[in-house]
Amino acid sequence: AQTVTQSQPEMSVQEAETVTLSCTYDTSESDYYLFWYKQPPSRQMILVIRQEAYKQQNATENRFSVNFQKAAKSFSLKISDSQLGDAAMYFCAYRSPRGGSSGSARQLTFGSGTQLTVLP
Amino acid sequence: GAGVSQSPSNKVTEKGKDVELRCDPISGHTALYWYRQSLGQGLEFLIYFQGNSAPDKSGLPSDRFSAERTGGSVSTLTIQRTQQEDSAVYLCASSARGGNTEAFFGQGTRLTVV
Numbered sequence: 001a002q003t004v005t006q007s008q009p010e011m012s013v014q015e016a017e018t019v020t021l022s023c024t025y026d027t028s029e030s031d032y033y034l035f036w037y038k039q040p041p042s043r044q045m046i047l048v049i050r051q052e053a054y055k056q057q058n059a060t061e062n063r064f065s066v067n068f069q070k071a072a073k074s075f076s077l078k079i080s081d082s083q084l085g086d087a088a089m090y091f092c093a094y095r096s097p098r099g100g101s102s103g104s105a106r107q108l109t110f111g112s113g114t115q116l117t118v119l120p
Numbered sequence: 121g122a123g124v125s126q127s128p129s130n131k132v133t134e135k136g137k138d139v140e141l142r143c144d145p146i147s148g149h150t151a152l153y154w155y156r157q158s159l160g161q162g163l164e165f166l167i168y169f170q171g172n173s174a175p176d177k178s179g180l181p182s183d184r185f186s187a188e189r190t191g192g193s194v195s196t197l198t199i200q201r202t203q204q205e206d207s208a209v210y211l212c213a214s215s216a217r218g219g220n221t222e223a224f225f226g227q228g229t230r231l232t233v234v
Contacts, residue, residue, distance in 0.1 A: 001213075006162075035222075043209060045225035069231055091162060107176060108153060112162035 002027045006111035013082045014119050020067075021077045021114045023031050023092030033095045034068070034075045035108070040088040048090070051075065079116075097119045122146075126212050131162035133202055133233055141197040141229045145214030152195050152211045153223065154187060163211065169195065202233045 012018035125144040139159040154166040165179035189195040
């Protein structure tokens, strides 16, 4: 089974500064998808960015970018020019492209999350 | 509706009672997921439905938990004989076909067992 690890339970960043959230995963598959989701206090999970493992180019979405290191099984999220509205819980997630080598369904597996505080 | 809808938003129940949580996914989405999120924790996978295939129930924590999806649309998560440790936020998500497609989440049901 795949596992996703976020080793930073909490992080803080000064407004307008840059912060990087770490995520590592364990899989025996060669093709898969990775996601970062944001969960503000409203509980609504929002997709921040996604990466397909077969693409070497790191995904970017405005102020959000990833550093995808496939060999190291690392998928970190960089937030540039941090804003107060970025304060939330951030979850890294893994998904197989199909049923997976173990036959399990294509579920989304989440890490334990990183609580990001943005300081004014 | 435009998004994933869950009801009720909050539910307080007495220990030992049964509860039903409802999820109305985005129209046309073939995949539906249920997750449980305990206070300050990550998302624990419960069950996954994909089209007409048999659901993946591997995450259900005990036989007190069950879920069904009628007509490939609305899903109901049922917890029988609730226990205090069942208290959590239950999140539902749906997505279209395709591994890289975004999963859209509802706002969850906060279940409190007293």
